[in-house]
Amino acid sequence: MELKRREEDYLEAIYEISKRKGKARTTDLAEYLGIKPASVTEMLQKLAAKGLLEYHRYSGVVLSKKGEEVALSVRERHDTIRELLKYLQVPPDIAQRDACIMEHNLSPITIIQLKKFINFIKNCPKNAPIWLEHFKKYSETGEFDCREECEKI
Amino acid sequence: MELKRREEDYLEAIYEISKRKGKARTTDLAEYLGIKPASVTEMLQKLAAKGLLEYHRYSGVVLSKKGEEVALSVRERHDTIRELLKYLQVPPDIAQRDACIMEHNLSPITIIQLKKFINFIKNCPKNAPIWLEHFKKYSETGEFDCREECEKI
DNA sequence: ATAAATATTTTGGTATGCCTAAACTTGTAA
DNA sequence: TTACAAGTTTAGGCATACCAAAATATTTAT
Incomplete structure (x- = not known):
């Protein structure tokens, strides 16, 4: 089953909230996603129908195994x-x-x-490659700081 | 005026097609975007209303100055x-x-x-930094090819 | 010039994903 | 324990962006 990007957003949000609170409630999700609770309810019902989470009215939701796999990926x-x-x-x-x-x-x-x-x-x-340091400096100043070393390499 | 991503897609497509053909026709755009002509007509009318292109029924469209600026960006x-x-x-x-x-x-x-x-x-x-060569090799083989040089830098 | 083929537009419909307002649960405090 | 506040869901609507089918315009070939 091909998941929509918004569905992935919800699963990821549920995962993050559950990690802290054990389950994700409608209002938590609405706040996290910056939308209204009514919209959340609607989507939760769709995701439940697809077997991605456990939904029971007025309780929160918990990801199913499949839902959690998606969230993690x-x-x-x-x-x-x-x-x-x-x-x-x-x-x-x-x-x-x-x-x-x-x-x-x-x-x-x-x-x-x-x-x-x-x-x-x-x-x-x-383990901190020198060229990355050089890029950092270049990004800040616009100047290459590696003239001599670069000649050598 | 805030443009939607799909509007940007259309403007970009129109730009690319016009570059070759002088103007972009409904069917060209439908093919380019992988959708049906009827959907294209609809969007062209919206974009015309926003002043991003010249639309006259049954002729193609041409980007306005504003539309071209968006397309280029x-x-x-x-x-x-x-x-x-x-x-x-x-x-x-x-x-x-x-x-x-x-x-x-x-x-x-x-x-x-x-x-x-x-x-x-x-x-x-x-001008072709050596580390990029090293990354290319790493990407293909998984092996670091820079042991001695890295020690020196 | 006109019929046939091609291109375009209009119309009516669908799915997604959001909203507000109203209805309904649940939990809590008096 | 009951009433109210907070949380949730339902119902009705809206915008976007697509589609198919029908209607209309244009182009091409005879």
Whole structure:
């Protein structure tokens, strides 16, 4: 079953709220997603019909196994993107927001490449690669700080 | 006036088609966007009402100055993202597709950072930075190819 | 010039995802 | 324990963006 991006948003929100409160209630979700409770109820009923969560009127909701799997995979994509943006010196709050936008429809291949790039940075034998430092400086000042070293490499 | 992502898609499509044919016709757009002509007509009328293009029934459409400005700015964002993905070793066709998805809602700050990163790569004194070569190899083989050099830097 | 083919628009309908207002539950405090 | 406040759901509506089918306009071929 092919999930819509908004459905993924809800599942991710439910996951995050449940992590703290055990279950997610209509009002929590409405606040988290910046919409009205009535709209939340409607979507929860749809997601329940698809077997992605347990819904009983007037109680909160809890993700099903399937729903949780989806939520986790969305969150992983989200974190991947956010981490990339972090390395590209995007301020954390903006990286967070933009990761939300990108997390849904990117090709799995793109996500894999983003991950590889992150791992390349993190696991490089010299573990904070010098070129990343150089990029940070370039991003702030517009100046290349690596003239001599670059000649050598 | 705040434009919707779908409106931006149409303007971009019209721009691309006009570039080749002088103007964009309903059927061209329907094909380009993968939807039916009836839907195109509807949207063209909306965009005309917003002053983004010239619409006369049964002729094609041509972007207004304002419409062209929007199209160019969308295309620039698109190209920026596509270029980044290229450096991250995402295959060209997938980079193209995913740039279409991301081009709309990213924060201007994120776009600026992506551009800086691209310029950092392109304008580095040593103009194909060695670390990018190393990433390419890492992306293909999973192995770091830079052990000794990294020690030195 | 006119009929046939092609292109475009109009009309009426669908799904998504949101809203407000009203109705209904639930929990709590008097 | 009952009444009220807070939370939730239902009902009716709206905007977007699509579709199919029917109506209309344009182009092309004879």
